[in-house]
Amino acid sequence: MNKENEEFMLRMMQMFEKQNEQHQAAMTALVQAMKGKSNDESRADMTPTSSSVSQTQLMNDIGSRVAMFQFDLETEKTFSKWYARHEAAFTVEGKDLEDKSKVSLLMSKMSDEVYEQYSKRICPRKHTEVEFDETVKTLEQMFDIKKSLFSHRFACINIARDDETPVEYTTKVNSMCESAMLQDIDAEGWKVFFWLKGLDASRDKSARTYFIRYVEQKWEKKESVNVNDLCEEWKKLLRQNSVVQEMEQVDKAVRALHTKKDFNRNHKKLWNREQSSGKVDECWNCGKVGHRKPDCVQRLTKCFKCQKTGHLSKYCKSKGSKKAQSMVVIESAAAEDVEVNAVRQYVMVEVNDQLIEFQLDTGSDITLISRKDWMKVGEPELEKCPMKVKSASGNEVKLLGRAKVDFMLKGSAASAFVHVREHGNLLGLDWISKSSEMTYHMNMMVNELKSSDTESIGKELKEKFPEVFLEGLGTCTKEKAVLTVKDKSSPVFIGKRPVPYGALETVEQELDRLESLGVLKKVNHSSWAAPLVCVKKKDTGALRICADFKTGLNAALQDEDHPIPTPEDVFATLNGGTVFSTVDLKDAYFQIELAEESKPLLT
Numbered sequence: 069m070n071k072e073n074e075e076f077m078l079r080m081m082q083m084f085e086k087q088n089e090q091h092q093a094a095m096t097a098l099v100q101a102m103k104g105k106s107n108d109e110s111r112a113d114m115t116p117t118s119s120s121v122s123q124t125q126l127m128n129d130i131g132s133r134v135a136m137f138q139f140d141l142e143t144e145k146t147f148s149k150w151y152a153r154h155e156a157a158f159t160v161e162g163k164d165l166e167d168k169s170k171v172s173l174l175m176s177k178m179s180d181e182v183y184e185q186y187s188k189r190i191c192p193r194k195h196t197e198v199e200f201d202e203t204v205k206t207l208e209q210m211f212d213i214k215k216s217l218f219s220h221r222f223a224c225i226n227i228a229r230d231d232e233t234p235v236e237y238t239t240k241v242n243s244m245c246e247s248a249m250l251q252d253i254d255a256e257g258w259k260v261f262f263w264l265k266g267l268d269a270s271r272d273k274s275a276r277t278y279f280i281r282y283v284e285q286k287w288e289k290k291e292s293v294n295v296n297d298l299c300e301e302w303k304k305l306l307r308q309n310s311v312v313q314e315m316e317q318v319d320k321a322v323r324a325l326h327t328k329k330d331f332n333r334n335h336k337k338l339w340n341r342e343q344s345s346g347k348v349d350e351c352w353n354c355g356k357v358g359h360r361k362p363d364c365v366q367r368l369t370k371c372f373k374c375q376k377t378g379h380l381s382k383y384c385k386s387k388g389s390k391k392a393q394s395m396v397v398i399e400s401a402a403a404e405d406v407e408v409n410a411v412r413q414y415v416m417v418e419v420n421d422q423l424i425e426f427q428l429d430t431g432s433d434i435t436l437i438s439r440k441d442w443m444k445v446g447e448p449e450l451e452k453c454p455m456k457v458k459s460a461s462g463n464e465v466k467l468l469g470r471a472k473v474d475f476m477l478k479g480s481a482a483s484a485f486v487h488v489r490e491h492g493n494l495l496g497l498d499w500i501s502k503s504s505e506m507t508y509h510m511n512m513m514v515n516e517l518k519s520s521d522t523e524s525i526g527k528e529l530k531e532k533f534p535e536v537f538l539e540g541l542g543t544c545t546k547e548k549a550v551l552t553v554k555d556k557s558s559p560v561f562i563g564k565r566p567v568p569y570g571a572l573e574t575v576e577q578e579l580d581r582l583e584s585l586g587v588l589k590k591v592n593h594s595s596w597a598a599p600l601v602c603v604k605k606k607d608t609g610a611l612r613i614c615a616d617f618k619t620g621l622n623a624a625l626q627d628e629d630h631p632i633p634t635p636e637d638v639f640a641t642l643n644g645g646t647v648f649s650t651v652d653l654k655d656a657y658f659q660i661e662l663a664e665e666s667k668p669l670l671t
Contacts, residue, residue: 137182260283303481432496436486562597567602598621
């Protein structure tokens with residue numbers, strides 16, 4: 069029985085195997101019938117499907133490890149930093165991905181806000197139509213902090229530790245210095261940096277902005293730049309600004325001309341309307357009835373509202389506006405060449421490469437130059453002055469014309485008009501305003517000094533410093549004056565000069581006073597001697613006794629040269645000062661005592 073079962077089971081298995089083979093053959097025939105291709109072509113068609121599955125798996129694998137990008141300006145979460153962290157995922161691990169697949173993967177990692185802004189940026193294109201490299205470049209431009217190299221370097225110069233730990237502070241310094249690219253700065257680069265840093269934040273705001281952008285563009289182009297290049301560029305910029313100002317003045321003049329034409333046109337229309345309305349004839353020029361302005365025999369009347377001629381003010385249609393005449397005022401003392409000031413200030417100005425001396429006058433609106441110096445600077449072409457020039461006294465100043473020149477004033481280069489007259493050079497506000505140094509010092513000048521209660525202050529100072537206010541002659545305690553005679557110099561003895569009898573008593577009194585103070589001392593013999601010169605002081609009328617040492621001693625003395633500070637150096641030391649005072653030392657010259665070996669020389 070068992071044997072029969074085994075045979076039955078064997079036959080059943082053989083039948084199932086045969087049915088399975090028939091089923092497989094039927095399925096193969098069905099597939100070939102549907103695709104119409106051979107078995108080899110069917111196997112070839114299965115390859116892209118396998119590749120597609122591989123691309124999808126790779127994208128999913130990379131996408132699971134790449135973080136989502138969120139742009140945050142305050143915390144400096146930029147696309148450049150995000151892409152620097154995940155760049156290898158796209159370029160190394162995803163090198164087998166197609167370009168469109170990379171773009172799709174990149175877009176899937178952008179936040180909704182970032183993707184919305186990006187899609188608006190590239191429209192009408194879709195993100196699938198943009199190549200991967202272009203996509204990355206656009207995202208870097210849109211979602212990055214645009215900070216100039218100068219800003220990074222400026223931040224490095226002013227770096228300071230806040231509340232960071234040593235590790236945090238060290239990391240900050242390293243990061244900021246790397247961003248500033250300090251390794252790329254040479255000696256000229258540091259000069260340029262400090263040149264830019266030294267520009268005043270308020271006075272030179274526009275210039276600083278311009279030159280930072282100028283230097284950045286040079287560096288981006290790999291071009292060198294130095295401080296001399298910046299100086300020349302600044303001079304060119306000043307000249308361009310001057311030309312723009314001149315063009316604006318011309319535009320104003322053209323607009324004024326059109327305004328005048330419109331005014332005349334409106335008056336003509338009004339005249340025609342009144343003629344057609346049948347109103348009583350009334351003259352705008354004289355105000356009388358019975359005739360019109362064209363028939364008026366009276367001289368043209370000047371309107372006090374608009375300053376035009378041809379109508380009375382009650383007929384003026386300018387709505388009461390009064391257009392002031394173009395007039396420039398200059399100080400009468402300078403304009404009329406009247407010697408009213410014994411002390412005048414002069415400034416050397418380089419005009420068309422020629423040094424010209426000008427009298428400084430902050431009360432003058434314009435700059436004047438004489439005919440002689442106008443010829444010296446090359447006789448630039450003259451044009452008619454568009455305005456009247458009057459002195460402060462009201463007298464009209466006769467001018468030969470005006471000319472456009474280039475000038476250099478206290479280190480500032482500019483181009484402006486200079487007005488030519490017969491005699492006298494005058495530096496006015498129009499040129500002074502072109503110099504940043506002179507403008508700065510003018511703004512720093514004290515406009516008003518108010519005196520306090522001098523009596524109470526003086527009393528308080530005398531009580532606090534009694535030794536300073538003692539009677540008698542004070543002396544310098546720091547050092548004594550030493551006179552050195554040249555080698556092989558012989559003593560020079562010059563006899564006395566006669567003194568007028570009327571002044572003899574005064575001279576004797578002054579000599580006695582100086583002797584009592586210890587300034588002079590009688591001697592019986594001396595190898596050196598110089599005659600006296602007596603001069604009256606202008607302020608007090610007192611007699612000043614001096615020795616005329618140019619008769620021999622001056623030539624015998626050894627010169628000791630010392631550098632004298634320039635006015636610019638002195639002004640620089642006063643920068644930032646708020647309180648200034650002056651001290652007038654009595655007999656200051658006599659307060660410096662001579663060394664013992666030098667006293668015999670001054671007999």
